[in-house]
Amino acid sequence: MQFFFPCILCAVVSWLPFWMDRYEIGDRMALSITTLLTEVFLSQYINSNMPCVSYIKAADQYLLATFIFIFMGLLENVVVYNFRSDVRKLKKVKKKTKATKLEFELQDIYCYGQEISPSQEIMTESPRNNLEQEASSNSADHNENKMDAEEATEKDQSLVVDKISRVLFPLAFIVFQAYYFGRHLQIS
Numbered sequence: 001m002q003f004f005f006p007c008i009l010c011a012v013v014s015w016l017p018f019w020m021d022r023y024e025i026g027d028r029m030a031l032s033i034t035t036l037l038t039e040v041f042l043s044q045y046i047n048s049n050m051p052c053v054s055y056i057k058a059a060d061q062y063l064l065a066t067f068i069f070i071f072m073g074l075l076e077n078v079v080v081y082n083f084r085s086d087v088r089k090l091k092k093v094k095k096k097t098k099a100t101k102l103e104f105e106l107q108d109i110y111c112y113g114q115e116i117s118p119s120q121e122i123m124t125e126s127p128r129n130n131l132e133q134e135a136s137s138n139s140a141d142h143n144e145n146k147m148d149a150e151e152a153t154e155k156d157q158s159l160v161v162d163k164i165s166r167v168l169f170p171l172a173f174i175v176f177q178a179y180y181f182g183r184h185l186q187i188s
Helices: 004-015 025-048 060-083 085-096 127-153 157-184
Strands: 108-111 114-116
Touching: 004 025, 004 060, 004 157, 025 060, 060 085, 060 157
Parallel strands: none
Antiparallel strands: 108 114
């Protein structure tokens, strides 16, 4: 009881991110990493109380299997993050604007010997530049609306991955439990 119950509990807790909001990737990853580290600590604690032998013990097999289940839950969070529609949209935009790599987020710009922070507006002198900026802004808005329409018609695959994982992970763990206890517990 002191061995199996904590392992099972760690595996079940590692599935909780499947029901969490898929846009809260930080919370999902924090819970998954915490359960993974808890399983590592638990395996070290259990192995410190067992005799040292040269072969793999049944307890080691069980710990390894639950560790794999927890790690696969962590990987599922990464897959959900990459399949989110907003991340895929961002990747598309980055591919299109790869030729222009101007980033003003954390850098300061020096213009004619004066430091200009990114939060300040830079005024252009030429009305032609203003017209060009307005035209590029209108085309960017049109492209953004087009991408929003494509996104609305496209099914959000991250939700599908989460729904499949909600069923697949517990089912696979139950099958593993039946196999493990059927193999290692002989009923006379």
